[in-house]
Amino acid sequence: MLGVGQAILVAALGERMYQLQILESDRYVMLADENRINLQLLAPQRGRILDRFGAALAENHQNYRLVVIAEQAEDITATLDALAGLIEIGEGDRRRVLRDIRRKHPFVPVVVRGSMSWEEMARIEVAIPELPGVAIEQGLTRSYPLGETAAHAIGYVAAVSESELGRDPLLELPDFRIGKSGIEKSQDAELRGSAGTSQVEVNAFGRVVRELARVPGRPGKDVVSCLDAAMQDFLARRCSTEESVASVLLDAVTGDVLALVSNPSFDPAPFAIGLTPAVWQQLSADPRNPLTNKAIAGVYPPGSTFKPVVATAALATGVLTPETPISCPGYLELGNATFHCWREHGHGTLRVREAIKRSCDVFFYETARRLGIDRLAAIARSFGYGNVVGLDIPGERAGLIPSREWKLATSGTAWSQGETVIAGIGQGSVLATPLQIAIMVARLVTGRAVVPRLVRADGVMPPGGDPTPPDFPALGVSPRVLAIVVDGMNAVVNEQGGTAYAERITDPGFAMGGKSGTSQVRAISEYEHEHGLPKISEIPWRERDHALFVGFAPVGAPRYVCATVVEHGGVRGGHGSEVAAPICRDVLREVQRRDPARRVPRGDTLAQLHPLDRSPPNADAPGG
Amino acid sequence: MASFSADLGRREPRLWQSIRGISWGLVLLICAAACFGIVVLYSAADGSMDPWAAKQTIRFAIALILMVGTALVDIRHWFRAAYWVYAIVLALVVAVDLRGFVGMGAQRWIDLGVIQLQPSELMNVVVVLALARYFHSLSGEDVGRIRCLILPALTVGLPAALVLKQPDLGTAVMLLMGGTVLFFIAGVRLRYFALTVAAAAAALPGVWHFLRDYQKTRIYTFLDPDSDPLGAGYHILQSKIALGSGGLFGKGFLQGSQSHLSFLPEKQTDFIFTTLAEEFGLVGGLGLLVLYSLIIVYGFAIALRSRNHFGRLLGLGIVTNFFLSVFINAAMVMGLIPVVGVPLPLISYGGTALLAVMFGFGLLINVGAHRDTRLNSRGERRPG
Structure with missing residues (x-):
């Protein structure tokens, strides 16, 4: 009986084994593999960002991390003491390391120092036989050879935030960095590459025993930007x-952004590691907004730089002819309001070319009044105002071209003619970014709807120049009209009496045209009109006028456009010529000097299609 | 001189008889099982004799000599010494309770300097020894009397209570079951068992109240192991994964991922059957069970052929104990019964357990070698 009972029980064991090992075996094989096989992602190397000639603007820098592995160190505190004798280890770091060691498995490396200088690395490398448990790990960090210089255009990378987690499993890697601004952000998909995988066998404690299989990832592609590192640095x-x-x-022809500067800037490299709260506080509290790319996200009243658009609109619609005279007594009265010219006693009777040259306010008040806001706004929009122009990095702002609908929607009141008048000199509600001002001139000098770009799809510039430059559609404004306005802008710089005559480029063949502007941050009161403006030194920095200038060169066959806004840089109530124009002048001279071929542009620029009947645009140009 | 030579003439053939009486087939089976165990221990240490296989080999060699020695001693000596041996081991268990130190979360060891003895492991065999002697001396009518069953019940109950207090649920269960079986073999009426079971069932809620938390958890875990795969159910789930993934022929020697990557707990002791069945599959696992069955059948044959009641009881008790530990261990790792710490005899790593098993087999072989010896109620050789 005992024997029978035991036989039954043994049979039960056998049956159970059969059930586990034969019937349900597949399921358990899968579970066993799930247990032991761990899929690890291999982060791809991020692509570089190059300038138009192939120089690196963002690359990956080898960096050396100092780690300790608790199970290899006999006495971790002794090891840390020994390390402290070689490099500086703060009390906070030390506590963090000891805490991490307590929390993690003893075979997990704990980072003591995220990045070491070459010298520190060498010192530890030499002493490593006496430092049990210490290891130096190599990693890649993003580095920016131009540093602060190109931070806004190139952007930076930083750790992935919660909201950015998407389908890409790479984003969940703790050390992974993605582009957060500039080209780093807009081209992130190209630069990132795709993850490789490594199948590793792990034991019950998570220690990797061996690698079973490896699928290499695809490294990120290099991205070529339109920037010219030399010009970026110069600017x-x-x-x-x-x-x-x-x-x-x-x-101006291709829309390539050769240089883009927003000053003050910031160092993009520390973002990859993570900013300290102090640095972050300092950057975000600075009233000059170092983190904002003011070239595309700073909006300013364009001031007198808006006048060429008003002139174009008037000529194109027939409101003005080149010969239409308008008299400037120094003010324009409209109803019971008085609009003053910057020149107290007026300019006398002017035609459009002269009005641009001398930047007469009353002429453009009157022109705008005759145009009306609707026609003015339509032309302004076609020149790129009032909407993002479509630069291929994030953060661009639209600025503002006011309209009747906008006025009604925002303030609930009807549009008044005074607002049209004030818009005629780029003040009032009109707002534009420096990029928009540059694009306006690029469109003016080419007659085409130029769209700016920071990334070159065609790769590095071949030595012979771009084989397939972008072909922008025509603006639909008569070239003859554009030629008159461009000629007026030539006069601004190159004729005596022009508002920027002092800033002309005297090198033969390099001469620029342009338009100065000052935009008021605060309204000038009637009292100040009567008793004189306060001295610049008496106005707080934040309330001073912005100084603007937009220039193009060479004036005979425009190729390059530079727009500059000096925030609160207005000097003595000037025209923007004093601080903004010299920057444009120097940059336009430099870019022409560097132009390797001194190439004449393709021949479809307006100035060549319709050569102006003038003497060579240089210092010898006759004064107005 | 004459008497001396006559003595010699009588004794030498008896020792020779004893040696010839040893069931060498059984010894061979035992050695085969132990070798299998050493091979698995070698694998459990990632293909190394250290730290387990080498030690276990030496221990087995010593235990083998001890077994043969035990077998050769005249059965009457064992009969007479039965209560004394029981008393000594019981005293050791008490000593462990008094001055044991905490190891494996339970007080079980006594440090003898050379080895760490776990006296509770020896308790099984000596309880069987003591009960065999007691029932041998009891007449058929006395077995039916309750008052005659109180003393043997205490013989089992006292060490079981002490072991449970250590706490070692596995050994306590083994003691109770092994003892109960001996009562059954001795011919105690079935209604007493029924009564005991009924009483136990009635006491169950009370016992539940006194169980330690981890013991309760083990029972919950047994009832639903998948409910908490990383907590209490971890051991049994990992064990089932190891067994199941072994399949028909196993993953191969030294290839068991579950055991080598430490997913399997206690792979060299309580869960060694899993280690074995993962690498050698259903074939290896059933092979071991067949080996065990042969040993058990052999043991039954030896016990039943004994001409004295003591030998039969002792033999059957030892074989049944052996069977119980095999069954409890195997059923546990397969998830058939709750996890109780019972080693797999002859295979699991551990000195005392091996010693106890081999001592038991020594007694069993002794029974076989002295099957014709007749014993009276006082352990004297009966004439004829």
């Missing part, structure tokens, strides 16, 4: 003389 240096500047240098 940034030139802008650093002013407190707060935004400037953009364009190739």
